[in-house]
Every structure is written in C-alpha cells, then in structure tokens.
Amino acid sequence: MKIVLPIKSLIGINWLLTVVFSGIVCLFLFQIKTEQHPILYSFMTATTISLISYTNIYVLIYLSKIYELNSKKFRIYRCVITYTVSAITYLIVWPIFAFFSKKEWSHDDFALLLTFILSSALINTLILLLQDFVLLHTQKAHTELEFSKLKTAHAEAANLLLQQQIHPHFLFNALNTVKALYRKDTSAGDTYIVHLANFLRASIFTHSSKVSRLDEELALLKDYLEMQKFRFGSALCCIITLPNDILENYYLPSFSLQPLLENAIKHNELTEEMPLRVVVWYMNDRVIVSNNLQRKSVKMESTNNGLANLSERYRLLSSDNIIIKEEDKMFSVSIKLLSNEYSNHRR
Template identity: 25%
Template sequence: MKTSVYNSRYFIAIGVFILLCFSGIGFFITSKFNKRTERISMDMATSIYQLKSNVINNEFRGFVGGLNNAELIIPQFKSASDFLKGEKLVNALLLSHSKIKHGWYAIVTVQDTVYRTITENGTNYQHGELLAYQKKWIHSQLVSKDTITRIGTIINVEDSIHGLLATRHRLADSSTLILGLDINFKELQRYLWGVDSKSRAAIYIVDEQGDYVLSPDEKQIGKQMPGGIKTARLEKLPDSVSFYEIATSSYLGLPVFRFYTPFGISRMKWTMVLETPVFVIDEDVKAIEKYVFLMLIAATLIILVLIEWSQVKWQKQFMLRQQAEILAAQQEKENAILQLDKLKEKLDPHFLFNSLSSLNGLIEEQPDLAKAFVVKLSRVYRYVLDPTPNGLEEVSREVRFASEYFFLLKIRFGEALASLEIDIDPQYSSAYIPFMSVQTLVENAVKHNIVSKLQPLHISIRSEGEGIVVTNNLQLRTDVKDSGKQGLKYLQGIYAHFGDFQLSYGIENGTYQCFLPLIKKPSTP
C-alpha cells in the first residue's frame, strides 16, 4: 500500500504565506498613506508658517507704524522751531503702538544740536537725555554722508538687544532731523509670545550676522544661531524666496519643519525662522489608516480560520481515506495469504506423493542419496509450515529454499532437468522478497514446460538491477490446464501491499522471465 502522510506544515505554510501577502499589502497601503500624510503634514505646516509669518509681519508693521505716521507730517515742518512746536503731535504719532514706549529725536541746526528721548507714561510723554548707546549711534548717522532716509541698527545692551529704527530728513531751513524708535526685543518677545498663542509654531528672527534678535528662549537673544543659515542645502518653497528643511528643534526637542524667509525692517536684512512640529494634521487620514490596518488583520484572521476549518475537514477525509486504504491493503494481504494457503494445500498432497515415489526408488538403489532426500524434504516442509508474519523473507533464505526444492525435483526428473544456475550478488542477500516467491516460479516452470532428456529444462536464478530474475527456456506443454495464475496473483498481492513495487514477467528471446523487485526495509502497515 502507498503510505500517505498528513503534513500540517503545508497548511501552516499557506497561512504564513497569506499572512505575509496581506502584511505586504498593508505595508504598501500604509506607505502610500504615510507619503500622503507627510504631504498633508507638509502642506499644513506651510500653511501654519504662512499664517504665523503674516502675523509677525503685521505686528512689526504695527511696531514701526508710528514711525511711518510721524514721517508723513515731517514735510509740514519748515524749520527746527516748527518741529518743536508740533512735538506733541509727533510724540503721539511716533509712540502710537501700545507696546512701543520709547522714542527719540535729534535736530541739528546751524547754532545747536538738540538730543531728546521720548517715553510714554500713560497719557503723558516724558523727555529726557539720550543714553550713551543711543547718542553714539545717532551721532554716527548725523556725520554720515549716506543719503538713505530710513536707517536702523541692532545694539547689544546689558539687559537685552535694542533696535534703533529711524528716519532722516533735511528741513527747509537746512536743519537735519533724525526721528526714531528704541525697541527692546526682549520685551517685544514676551509680547509676541502671547500673540497667536494657539499656534504650535516657534518664531525666531536672526540678523545678518546670524545672531538671534527674537527667540522663544530669551537666553538665546543676542547669541549666535547654531550652524547659521545655509540656504544652499535647503528645499525651496514655491514663493522662490523661502526655504525649508526637516530638523530637530533645540527649543522644542522635536522633529520640526523649519522655514526660512527674508524679513526686512528699516533696510536691515533679517531672516525669520519658523519651526512647526512634524505631526499628522488630518485625523481622517489617521482614522483611515487605522481602519485599513484593522480590516487587513480581520481579513487575515478570517482566512486563517477558513484554512484551519479546511484543514480539519481535509484531515478528517484524509483519515477516512487512509482507513479505507489500510482496510483494502489488509484485504489484499489476506487474499494473498489465502492464495498462499491454496498453494500450500496444493503443494502438500501432490508434491508429497511425488516425493515419496521418488524416495521409494532410492531407498534400495541409493540409500545415502535417499537419506539426503529425506533431509531436504523435511527442510522444505519445515520452511513451508513456518512462514514469516509479514509475508516476506530474506533473499538468501528464499534462494536456499528454492535450491532444496529443486534438489527434490532433480531426483525426480534426473537429466531432464538441467542443473539450477544461481548467481546472486551478496549485497542482495539481506533484502526481502515475497515468501516462497522463487520456489513458486521454479514450480511453475516445471509445471508448464516440457521436461525430458531430449528437451531438458534450464532454470536460472540471478540478481539484476534492483531485483531477482528467475528464467527458464520456453517449451510449453499443451496438456496442462490453466490454474488461474494463482502463484503470480499471490506475488502481485504481496507487492501491492508493500508499496509501488511492480512485478513484471513475460517472454523475451525464447525464455520466460519473471522479475522480483527487492524490498529493502519491510514493514507491516
């Protein structure tokens, strides 16, 4: 019988393969979502940057708006005395923004130079002397031959960084007027921190030297920006003047989209730096991602359950088929044993009668040969009456049994039966063939062929390939009835019981040949 082996690893492999396929699909879809999510996150970060930068630009326009407004009325002043008469209006316009508290002016006439600070105190304006850093810079601008109207600078003072923003004009009486603001950027930073407080972005302003003018961390104001600004390695935004990169913020401690855009005030070329965290903005995208992942898991589990159900069902059918095959094989074995019993029954009376007749002729004429005959006869019957339980026997024992059986036939037929030729490779001695298989073929050869001195019967037993070949010269008798090939059916049944072994027989070159395949490791299914 062909042994069928149920292997659950096959089904496990299918399950793992399907799981890997779905995992691959999941990763592919997730990667697509991730790319789209990154794009959305980038777009949203850009929007936040644009909104925040607009807020900052508007705030700074408001900071310098007082200077712009005051500049509009300067053409009304023809002389230094006119300016001093309209000083209250100038003060009100110059410090019109609620967060700008300090202004100043300097007016140079032929006779004198007047320096004065303006400080808002409620609804009043107080005047005072210029501070040293103010006077030093204003003096440098007065002696400068530069004709630029709007001027400005950044000065490090002990408590903070101050921005001096001014406008310079020449009056009709040849007086020179410089009017400006003094902005404390540390105080301004505290104010800007509260503007658009819901925004998840951090704003920095860096001057031309790479120093922080504004920073959420006040300790950084006035210090050098780490690494500086190198736009050559940055990605450019569609507006062609702004750049961005993905970096780790030293202030937020998070990966951020960092945007750089030019920021000019009073002809000072600054850079606004805005950092917004890299995060997924669109909750719908996150939800879809989650649902797709859950669906993939659910689909995988359903398929694995179906595979398991199919596996159990297949296993049940497999067991039923295996039981049926075992029963069929058992039946084949029982049939073969029945046929063997029939052969034994046939061997017992006829063979015993013929053997006793031969022995009777030998007792008086050749007593020694008669003794040998009796020994051989007893061995033959002992072998027949003591078969192996699985229906197989070693080649060496089968050939020896056939040889002893042939000895008895040789006594009976004499010269009409040529000597038995045996050529078995020793390596085949421990292999197995069906019980009484060689003897059966020898008996069939004698039974179905003419055995006479004129036409002696030649029988040979030899090893060939993976089996034993029994041959005899073909000289068929016509007076023998067909026995239904009981011997060959017995051999076929035994071989079928032990697997894919093919018994072959037929006529070739005037000889009848039968090939007995070797069974190297017999087992009883």
C-alpha cells in the same frame, strides 16, 4: 490514490459560518439599539463571509490540481492568495454597503483601512481552520480505508501463500517419488527424504514471516530443486549465480524463489532432448529468475494465483512491483531485493 476534495462538506461549513456570524451581528445590533439598520449590516456580513468562503474553496480546488495537499508550496500559495483576496473583498464590499447605509467614508482613513484588513484576516483564518478540519477528517477517513484495504489484501495474500506452500499435488508426487526411489535405490530415497523434510520444515516454521533472508530462500529453492531432479533428471537444468556477499544482507518475501521454479516446471515441457533451463542470477539489486519457453501442448489446469500472489505480497511490503517479461523464447521474473528485515519497505 489522490484524495477527492469534500466539496459538499466545505460548502456546508461555509453556510454554517455565514449564518452564525451574520446572526451574531444582527443580535448585537438589536441589543445595542444602534441607529444602523441591523438587517442591512447582517446581510452585509453574510455577503462578505460568503464571498471569502467560496473564494477559498475555488483556490483550494485550483491549487489541489497542481500541488499535493500536504506540500509546503500548497500551504504557502493558499495562504497568500486567500488572505489577499479576503482583504480585497472587504475593501470592495464595504464601500457598497456604506453607500446604501448613507455613511460617508474614504480609503484614506488609515484606522478604517486597518480595521478592514484585520477583520478580513480574522475571518479568513477562521475559514482556513474550519476547512483544514474538514480536510483532516477526510484524509483520516481515507487513510483508514486504505489501511483496511491493505490489511484485507495482506490477509488474502497470506492465505494464498499458505495454500501454495504445501499443495496436495506436490505431496502426492513427493510420496510417489519416495516410494519409487526406495524400490530402486534406498540411498537416493534417504537423500530425497532429507530434502523433503527440509522443505516441509521451512513451510511450517516460516509461513508467518513476511520476509526471509536471501540465503534462506536459496536453501529452500535448492531443496525443492534436488527433489525435482529425482523426477526429471537431466531434463531439468538450473543454474544459480548469486554473489555470496548479498546472501546474508538482503531479503525477499518468504517463498519467492521456489514458486518461480515450480511455475516454470508446471507450464513447460521437460525432456532430455529439450531440457528446461532455469537461471537464477543477480543484476542491479535484483534477483532474476528466467527460463526458456517450451509451452506444454496440453495446458495444465491453473488458478493463475502463483505470480499474482507473489506480486501482491511484494507490493504490500515495498509498494513496488515485480517485473514479469515474456518474450519469444524466454520468460523471466525480476524481484528487487529488500535491504532491511524489520522495515515495511514502503516508501
């Protein structure tokens, strides 16, 4: 988000600088009891500083529309323009006041010309320093606000993740499935218990991890898939084609793949005549999970938090977005793989 320039604060700094400098000049002239009128020279000083200060603000506003505030081009153009304009301002304003003070002088006077240029450079440098202080304070406040928002968003996303990992409906269905399997086939019941234990173990021990290695995510997905096959049989078909060389070298946000399969099962019809086909594949550094669309005639109650939670968690990690596509007969979610477990992945 682009930072809004603190124009009011900059104007306030300009007025403060003008009053302080003109007041110092006035007191100095009264102290030395010069023949020159103190009020006139104080007004001259105030006018010059005000012109240079407001010119600096206009230059700041104009350049900020073209360049980033911290960019090298912004700093170079700002210095070149403001120092040039301040020198020209001195050369224009001082002759006018010299006329009113009835003092003759010429631009051919090298010493006087050098004095004007050095004075303008000194004043402009002070103005730039004060303006940079205001900008730095504003950027710091903006950064702290953004960081606070990110922390809040991360906490909300993490809370939603915990809620989704062990959903009451999932546990209810899992226990009913175990009960039914043990009545028919104890061996199948034992196998189901193994997959369920693996899934629950991962839910408990990885809930605090921001990212998981791809092979760990895939193992979690397979445990969940095997449990669902006991319920749906041939009505659920899942094909996984991920190259072995990427499994141990890349990462995804924790609990990324399993919720996508769960989402497909939740919102689509599954029958032996019309099976749900889910494909997990890899292309261009992205893992893509796609399924054929067979919308349920009776819509399931949904909070719509699943994909939104995954998208927000991924954005917080990488400042990137997942890609969600819905076509006539196909739905897909594409997630770019993360390459470093310990990086925050934000550019």
